[in-house]
Amino acid sequence: xxxxxxxxxxxxxxxxxxxxxxxxxxxxxxxxxxxxxxxxxxxxxxxxxxxxxxxxxxxxxxxxxxxxxxxxxxxxxxxxxxxxxxxxxxxxxxxxxxxxxxxxxxxxxxxxxxxxxxxxxxxxxxxxxxxxxxxxxxxxxxxxxxxxxxxxxxxxxxxxxxxxxxxxxxxxxxxxxxxxxxxxxxxxxx
Numbered sequence: 001x002x003x004x005x006x007x008x009x010x011x012x013x014x015x016x017x018x019x020x021x022x023x024x025x026x027x028x029x030x031x032x033x034x035x036x037x038x039x040x041x042x043x044x045x046x047x048x049x050x051x052x053x054x055x056x057x058x059x060x061x062x063x064x065x066x067x068x069x070x071x072x073x074x075x076x077x078x079x080x081x082x083x084x085x086x087x088x089x090x091x092x093x094x095x096x097x098x099x100x101x102x103x104x105x106x107x108x109x110x111x112x113x114x115x116x117x118x119x120x121x122x123x124x125x126x127x128x129x130x131x132x133x134x135x136x137x138x139x140x141x142x143x144x145x146x147x148x149x150x151x152x153x154x155x156x157x158x159x160x161x162x163x164x165x166x167x168x169x170x171x172x173x174x175x176x177x178x179x180x181x182x183x184x185x186x187x188x189x190x
Contacts, residue, residue: 082157
């Protein structure tokens with residue numbers, strides 16, 4: 001396991017659209033502000049994974065909306081166009097709830113409440129994606145050949161890439177800590 005967050009700075013991370021959306025307080029990355037994404041651009045695995053297991057602790061405020069992207073790449077603005085988003089949403093009215101694969105394998109049941117720390121696991125191995133909250137499997141998805149995708153998630157295809165944390169809007173506050181990853185196989189990126 002390798003830590004991706006030193007607990008005191010955003011070293012190894014790069015914000016797109018609004019740097020002020022992300023800050024570090026009490027050993028936590030706090031996402032609150034205008035839409036923005038915080039991409040991991042640090043040295044671990046040259047910020048490029050194919051098969052991996054990611055573990056992080058997350059805490060949401062009431063009505064927060066956020067996500068964790070994987071197999072994505074840095075882009076200056078907009079929602080990431082490549083990779084999958086693992087939704088973080090416990091009480092926001094939007095139907096896709098925490099640990100869903102946004103727009104691909106949406107779950108409508110809330111696995112955990114707001115204002116408490118929970119452990120989110122994202123595991124990608126081959127064409128299989130597993131998400132867990134506090135040890136409970138939420139999604140166990142096997143990507144089919146040539147998966148059908150709506151316009152909004154047309155880039156949600158397994159490949160390789162980096163990670164990103166989402167700051168969704170000024171009314172959403174989400175905290176992240178203890179962000180750790182381990183590779184599960186050889187990196188296949190060029």
